[in-house]
Amino acid sequence: MDRRQRKTREAIFSAFIALLSARDYNQITVGQIIDKADIGRATFYAHFETKDFLLKQLCEELFCHIFDATNHGHPEHKHIFNCDAPDSVFLHLFQHLQKNDNNILQLLSCQNNELFLQYFKSNLRKLVVNQLPLFAARKSEHLPESFWVDHIAATFVETVRWWIDNGMTQSPETITEYFLLAV
Amino acid sequence: MDRRQRKTREAIFSAFIALLSARDYNQITVGQIIDKADIGRATFYAHFETKDFLLKQLCEELFCHIFDATNHGHPEHKHIFNCDAPDSVFLHLFQHLQKNDNNILQLLSCQNNELFLQYFKSNLRKLVVNQLPLFAARKSEHLPESFWVDHIAATFVETVRWWIDNGMTQSPETITEYFLLAV
DNA sequence: TTATATACCGAACTACTTGTTCATTATTGT
DNA sequence: ACAATAATGAACAAGTAGTTCGGTATATAA
Numbered sequence: 001m002d003r004r005q006r007k008t009r010e011a012i013f014s015a016f017i018a019l020l021s022a023r024d025y026n027q028i029t030v031g032q033i034i035d036k037a038d039i040g041r042a043t044f045y046a047h048f049e050t051k052d053f054l055l056k057q058l059c060e061e062l063f064c065h066i067f068d069a070t071n072h073g074h075p076e077h078k079h080i081f082n083c084d085a086p087d088s089v090f091l092h093l094f095q096h097l098q099k100n101d102n103n104i105l106q107l108l109s110c111q112n113n114e115l116f117l118q119y120f121k122s123n124l125r126k127l128v129v130n131q132l133p134l135f136a137a138r139k140s141e142h143l144p145e146s147f148w149v150d151h152i153a154a155t156f157v158e159t160v161r162w163w164i165d166n167g168m169t170q171s172p173e174t175i176t177e178y179f180l181l182a183v
Numbered sequence: 184m185d186r187r188q189r190k191t192r193e194a195i196f197s198a199f200i201a202l203l204s205a206r207d208y209n210q211i212t213v214g215q216i217i218d219k220a221d222i223g224r225a226t227f228y229a230h231f232e233t234k235d236f237l238l239k240q241l242c243e244e245l246f247c248h249i250f251d252a253t254n255h256g257h258p259e260h261k262h263i264f265n266c267d268a269p270d271s272v273f274l275h276l277f278q279h280l281q282k283n284d285n286n287i288l289q290l291l292s293c294q295n296n297e298l299f300l301q302y303f304k305s306n307l308r309k310l311v312v313n314q315l316p317l318f319a320a321r322k323s324e325h326l327p328e329s330f331w332v333d334h335i336a337a338t339f340v341e342t343v344r345w346w347i348d349n350g351m352t353q354s355p356e357t358i359t360e361y362f363l364l365a366v
Numbered sequence: 367t368t369a370t371a372t373a374c375c376g377a378a379c380t381a382c383t384t385g386t387t388c389a390t391t392a393t394t395g396t
Numbered sequence: 397a398c399a400a401t402a403a404t405g406a407a408c409a410a411g412t413a414g415t416t417c418g419g420t421a422t423a424t425a426a
Binding site: 367368369370371372373374375376377378379380381382383384385386387388389390391392393394395396 | 397398399400401402403404405406407408409410411412413414415416417418419420421422423424425426
Binding site: 185187188191222223224225226229 | 372373374375376377
């Protein structure tokens with residue numbers, strides 16, 4: 001990819017994330033993004049069809065780092081997720097979130113938009129399906145699997161939200177414990 | 184309140200709800216509302232500061248019917264909520280949702296906006312706090328109460344969402360069972 | 367019935383946002 | 397050096413939010 005394209009794309013993403021940590025997604029305008037990214041209006045629209053597409057692509061890029069190793073089971077990452085402790089997948093997620101490498105926390109905060117949560121939950125569900133045996137003890141045979149998967153994914157999201165709202169004072173290990181106790 | 188005011192307010196609410204069941208909240212415009220309600224633009228703004236305020240007030244009106252009896256414990260409604268079966272509060276909520284008297288389901292569907300869910304969860308939390316003994320058996324003493332309350336409220340919302348997404352084929356009794364098994 | 371208050375009307379208006387167009391300029395990969 | 401392509405910036409149409417105001421209809425009270 002052309003270096004100019006790469007730099008522009010990077011500038012847009014970075015401006016977008018900066019704005020997301022300051023304002024609500026819905027009240028961020030394209031004008032604000034291009035001002036902060038210091039690019040022309042036409043350039044923005046050459047890269048992203050709409051603001052929603054920008055969010056979608058940002059999500060894909062963020063989730064790629066967090067979820068891909070688990071979902072597609074890249075051998076070189078397997079040891080991170082599938083080691084002895086059965087709760088290590090979720091522990092790893094919480095640890096990743098705490099580092100907040102790619103400002104994913106700003107997107108998860110409750111003032112932000114439903115679109116992001118949809119992508120996030122959709123990825124989570126895929127992950128949960130792979131980890132279902134983990135929760136076999138808790139699951140009742142009367143519950144449909146899709147209900148159960150949705151429930152676990154939603155509980156994860158709500159756990160993260162609670163963690164953020166309460167200042168993230170707990171360690172990832174403690175939060176993992178909360179999550180597993182709740183789910 | 185002046186009859187004219189009442190009628191205008193009613194027309195706005197009813198137009199708004201009709202639009203909500205057809206489109207996403209975010210893409211409903213004030214222009215569409217006043218067209219459907221058949222009122223002047225200035226009149227709308229005399230009643231509601233913004234579209235978000237309209238949603239807020241609609242929520243308050245809807246929730247009033249569903250939650251007030253439980254929260255403030257009006258004696259004349261007590262029998263509905265505090266009868267023998269301990270899960271009757273939630274069963275009653277699910278039954279109320281199934282009837283969809285005031286089109287609350289349209290607002291709960293996932294394509295709609297975060298604002299509504301915030302109000303809904305906020306009311307649910309108050310309800311859950313009053314019903315905490317119900318879940319004493321499941322709760323671990325290691326979990327902070329606020330975490331537990333948030334978790335139960337979120338699980339309720341997600342249960343309703345799953346119910347809607349799956350065509351609401353289950354009876355309120357079955358859904359209540361799912362909810363209590365999950366939480 | 368009359369008088370007064372007030373809610374509604376509607377049209378115009380400002381300011382802002384979105385998304386597009388296009389001729390010009392700068393940068394890139396080869 | 398050159399051809400391809402990305403970025404520029406300014407202008408543009410269309411749509412939206414929210415306000416203003418003089419005039420009209422309706423409610424309420426005497």
